[in-house]
Amino acid sequence: NYLLGVGRADCTGPVAEVPLMGYANQEQVGGGLLTRLYSRAFIVADRDDSQRVVFVSADIGMVSQRVRLEVLERLKSKYGDLYRQHNVILSGTHTHSGPAGYFQYTLFWITSRGLIRPSLNSIVNGIVKSIDIAHENMRRGRLFINRGTVENSQINRSPFSYLANPASERNRYSANTDKEMVILKMVDEDGQELGLISWFAVHPVSMNNTNRLVNGDNVGYASYLFEQDKNKGMLPGEGSFVAAFASSNLGDVSPNTRGPTCANTGESCDNPQSSCPVGGAAMCMAKGPGNDMVESTRIIGQNIYSKAKELYEKASQEVTGPLSSAHQWVNMSDVSVELNATHTVKTCKPALGHSFAAGTIDGVGAFNFTQGSVEGDPFWDQIRDQLLGEPSNETKACHKPKPVLFSTGEMTRPHPWHPDIVDVQIAAIGSLAIVAVPGEFTTMSGRRLREAVRSEFDSHGRPRMNVVIAGLCNVYTHYITTYEEYQVQRYEAASTIYGPHTLSAYIQLYRGLARAIATNTTQDLPRGPEPPFFNVGNMTLLPSLSAERAPANKTFGDVLQEVRQRYREGEVAVVTFVGGNPRNSAENATEHNFLTVERYTNTSGTWQVVQNDASWDTRFYWTKGSLNRSNVTIEWHIPRGTERGIYRIRYFGHYKRRLSLTRTITVPFEGSSSAFEIT
Secondary structure, X not given: OEEEEEEEEEOOOOXXXXXXXXOOOOOOEEEEEOOXXXXXXXXXXXXXXXXXXXXXXXXXXXXXXXHXXXXXXXXXXXXXXXXXXXXXXXXXXXXXXXXXXXXXOOHHHHHHOEOXXXXXXXXHHHHHHHHHHHHHOOEEEEEEEEEEEOOOOOEEOOHHHHOOOOHXXXXXXXXXXXXXXXXXXXXXXXXXXXXXXXXXXXXXXXOOOOOOOEOOXXXXXXXXXXXXXXXXXXXXXXXXXXXXXXXXXXXXXXXXXXXXXXXXXXOEOOXXXXXXXXXXXXXXXXXXXXXXXXXXXXXXXXXXXXXXXXXXXXXXXXXXXXXXXXXXXXXXXXXXXXXXXXXXXXXXXXXXXXXXXXXXXXXXXXXXXOOXXXXXXXXXXXXXXXXXXXXOHHHHHHHOOOOEEEOHHHOOOOOOOOOOEEEEEEEEEOOEEEEEOOOEEOHHHHHHHHHHHHHHHHHOOOOOOEEEEEOOEOOOOEEEOOHHHHHHOOHHHHOEOOOOOHHHHHHHHHHHHHHHHHOOOHHHOOOOOOOOOOOOOOOEOOOXXXXXXXXXXXXXXXXXXXXXXXXXXXXXXXXXXXOOOHHHHXXXXXXXXXXXXXXXXOOOOEEEEEEEOOOOOEEEEEEEOXXXXXXXXXXXXXXXXXXXXXXXXXXXXXXXXXXXXXXXXXXXXXXEOOOEEEO
């Protein structure tokens, strides 16, 4: 029925010294690698190849406007008009454990330490490469859709906001989260399996804000399990089958299923302020089902994977019909919304409320701000006025009842702090409509949007459409709550940056896109104002990469602490090397592996790679020492069922060597542990 192509490419970037994107925690800086990050691309074309749709899910916090603009620029120079803003959807999984620094708006520079070129480049290169691979491997195939319920994997982290929605609306749903997973299965005409996309609403925050290792969190683990299952005998990150676990309306959805408790006393802090009797909001943290964050990540990831596999194996409903895509750029700070015949309201210039600074039960903020603040705090307001200027009366009035903390829409130095121009986009593949949203819709916001889009298709002759929301697409605009949830001003509402009518504005806009697709009039949609592309260069506070040294009588890659001679399964093999800064590797190697675990084969007398740094069983830690020295520690958590035999762990790095006062070069090196036995 269609021409299909899938591709996967590494987009990990620098794993050390770069802040991780998600919790906005200054202290949370990368210090190694648990598993690689990938961009996964899927291309669908109709039979005569007159229409194409590209869906990309990347293991990153969110797609930024800068990433999207650079990707589109590269695609244009390569493919002309084949892949453009209307038919390319870029979605982030929302892992909170990937490198930051790929934004052009100033607000994100504060916790990201500026714009970090290597970070931005690796994401852009990875996305483009994954699309290239999919493009080069197009073949005839079929699509199947299926849906089912995922249990024990989410809670609503702002239940008091959810309860503000009308009872009549809440009564139509069995839970305060969307438990439904939708999967799309791809096979070629010979029945060879190509790939899967799953959409499911959950925050990838099983790894908390104390984590320093880059990884894809729970949904990344689900992708890993699915791909390992389908690419038998291949190393992680290799093999042709591609499985994406994409984000959806996850705004108020946490995977930390034990719920919020006070870190100091262990009692519940599931109250409207998410605050503890002693220690306030800073003590209120949600925990996952495991004993530690890695175990929680695996449990939630395994749940999601198991359901997807079941739905995939049973998928029999075929997707057929025409392809179409609709896109507009919209100035979201100035949309008039007709609520009814007599009532018109407007969106606002972007601003963040006081509760934005409180963070959530998945990652608390600083300075003991609390959620649910509808009053400002004179102390912080005064500091803000001195540093950043006072919000205008117009912005204050527009955002009510939100007390404005940062009036980002009125802050323009050195560049604007938040976007005004936002992408709205829908791609229809037969009976499947992918609604690409620029941020984090809450559970109820997502339900309202899906319903509005479905009814628009219904009333224009396209009944029974499967409408899925793809989250964190194209440009990041924080959260989108319902009008009722907005009144409560918890974190998600305080982060609904275009004011109380943001959701109504999006519903109006996406209805327009759905109508255009259903009536075949997408060519008549106004393009809207093009987003800006700031000339930002490399503005960063990262330490510069200087020449490095090894300890006396040692060289790079030498072992400082050796493995034991014997291990059993379930134990952890550990080795420490004289290291080089991993940022050197990110900047000098495209497909770099920091480590391998190798097994000795008697028959051929050779070593065979059995694990690499994309494996969830290996961990790579980098520690900076004094005098430009550093160490690398590699752990292999030996899984059950590991074959007996002789093994070794190898390390591959790069160090900077000084040639003269002004010149350094990057030198590759490697090291190996002694051989050890698994008994």
